[in-house]
Amino acid sequence: MGVAPDLSCYTSETAGDFRGVYPGQLALPTGSDCLTYRTLNALKASYLNEKTLQFEEGPVYDTERFGGVDPYDIFLCGPQPLIVLENDSVPERELYLFRDSFGSSLAPLLASAYSKVTLIDLRYINWAIIDQFVEFAPGADVLFIYSSQIFNNPSVLQV
Secondary structure (H helix, E strand, O other): OOOOOOOOHEEEEEEEEEEEOHHHHOOOOOOOOEEEEEEEOOEEEEOOOOOOOEEEEOOOHHHHHOOOHHHHHEOOOOOEEEEEEEEEOOOEEEEEEEOOOOHHHHHHHHHHHHOEEEEEEEOOOOHHHHHOOHHHOOOOOOEEEHHHHHHHHHHHOOO
């Protein structure tokens, strides 16, 4: 896409030991990893409120969710249909990221190269109504990031 994220402008933070949601379902002993994430002060996040259908500002990393049922929800507040990340510290350039949950951890890192990153999760919003909330800019970059589980079972997408 012709851009390279600049990770030097990020600060590393540690959330703690990460096991994910699946070890508890496996009933097998598993190890943990230390979850480290990178913050960027210039980055702002807005989420589509599914009740009011308005975007509301929220945290990029919700550290309170790390201790919840799915610690992965620390990234961009867990499952969300539409998220907009804005970074005023870079020249104007937009990215539309069609993604599943794995895109939530990657998007804040890509945001160092874009002034606006719009995350669209087609598991939670129907394609037919996206244009009511997203105005697609000509010449913007588009990236599709889906796990093999979603890619091999596209019926979960609302297209």
